[in-house]
Amino acid sequence: MSGVNSYEIDMHTHTINSDGRNTPYEVIDIAAKSGIKILTFTDHSGITHSNDIVGYAKENGISIPFMGLEVSTIFEGNKYHVLGYGKNLRIDDLEDYLLYPTEVKNKRFIKIIEALRDIGIVLPSNEDIRKGIRPDGTFAHPDKWMLTRTLIATYVAQNLNISINEAKGIFSDSDDPKNRRIFIEESLPVHERYLPTTDVISYLAKKGAGVILAHPWWECGRGNTTERVKSDIFTFAELGLHGLECESYHLTQEMNNEIKDIFRQLPHFHRIGGSDFHGDRRSSFGQRGVTWEDYHAFSKVISI
Template sequence: MKKVDLHTHSAASDGTYSPSELIRYAHEIGLSAIALTDHDTISGLSEAIEEGDKYPDLEVIPGIEYSTVRNGKDVHVVGLYINYKDDDFKRSLQSFIDSREERNRKMCKKLTDAGMPITYEELVENNPGAVITRAHFGRLLLAKGYTTSIKEAFDRFIGDHCPCYVPREKITPEMAIEQIISGGGIPILAHPVLYGLGRDAMDELVHSMKDAGLVGIEAIYGTYTAQDERDMKSIAAKYNLLISGGSDFHGGNKPHIDLGCGTGRMVVPYEVVEKIKEYRK
């Protein structure tokens, strides 16, 4: 069976593999297609596409993952097949980048006020060229001895609803969907199971995003159980959404998740890509 992975990260955001290393690894393990979907940035795509040109049997799909907020909760939207070279798209993306920087500066102040001095400039200096995410905060907290692990950093300080967490402001899933569509891409609701919503709240989320132009949902994901996958496929069928899937590979930042298989059981068949291509036509 030909397999794909449509949700991955590189060092351009919070992964540990460079874009070219990621593509080489995808080829080594025999994937037929891979999407690079870094957080709120397209800076790694040119390198990934160029590396992919070396492997005729591997399709490299240009993508992005937007971090948005809905009702105080993080909701992520993946865009596949985006026109990342379009100047209008790049300009509109800047507002998302500005929002992330503002959030990160506020989190630095909260951590400093809590007795763990961290500056935004430190984060940028330690991660040149990367979009700063909470994973970078976690690594710096660990490096400075404020925590004993990145997991502790999230559990105690920077995870959702923790004392030093600051949500993104004014960036909604609908805004991400609109931007992805304007950039010629396919908007996909990322890992909905991870949001911890009940059945009714999940249904309402998907319904509202479908109305805004959502095309697909990650019904296959690196950490899903078999029941999670069945539930998400049922929602996809209810709202006539395409199925997408991916590991959410981050390299060493999520060592329990491997490319192409997640925690071990994930399989995303190539027909998922074929159906997305049919929709694009």
């Protein structure tokens, strides 16, 4: 399926709770205007889901049948994002276990915040920054669990009366920073900042969740190759991976050809897609998603 606003199902979206720009309610509003009928939130390392959110979606003609999340993982030095889906993912230690990559990032961002304070920049408390405190004391996103560079820079910019991009430059990770005043090194090697891909896939599959590899060739050009990804996918399939995200703005025609070959060899695999909506210009609803046929087929593998 192709064309603008041709898909009615989107199973890969993000909100302000992780690294998106919009609240869940705002995402629902945007999705409804785009003709979306089924939506899943897949925030990083956490679950965006409540009776209020589901109810609001229903009022706007949208069903949210599954909880979802996206987990940053690593396999033999290469990064992969794993999507998990279930009617109830709030079981056992699932959320605590899968939050690990975000906790690692948050710890480094807290060190950055502390270093900014040390050079005289006045900032709200760490918790108030995370929740998005406003001048009147209310919070813009009280349920947010992920600190981001843009979020921190927003408060730095307010204190110094500069732009957010200028504020980011003060604690830039760039190899050639012009205005950087502080730099906090990563405390862990890259393979310890993420969960093992194989462990996450096995864990979710054994729990009865639907398990999909998001934008599989996302890291190509940054160390990974299409051939290596293809080989890894067959390894992941043996551990319980149910399918691939086949509709994504990350994919090129070459990658689409590789996907077709994978499905010829793994005919039981499921095709999932989504906008990877973040509220920026990279993606929009309707252009990428899941067909009704593929959605119903994938739903049958989810037992949790």
